[in-house]
Amino acid sequence: MLGRELMRDPHFALRASTALGYSLPYWPDQYLRAQP
Template identity: 55%
Template structure:
């Protein structure tokens, strides 16, 4: 998991989108470039 975060900092949000999980919390820095799958 650690190496994947180095490759893709938004790994957790991207995985949540792929699994169909709604994430209520997004860090402020992610508001400019939302994760889309």
């Protein structure tokens, strides 16, 4: 199930962690502009 979701949305892990209230201590440089 996770594999299909990652194929559909490669940023799923970042979106899910934000939705669950977990703040990532490090965001890759290419994702900084899209950080919620």
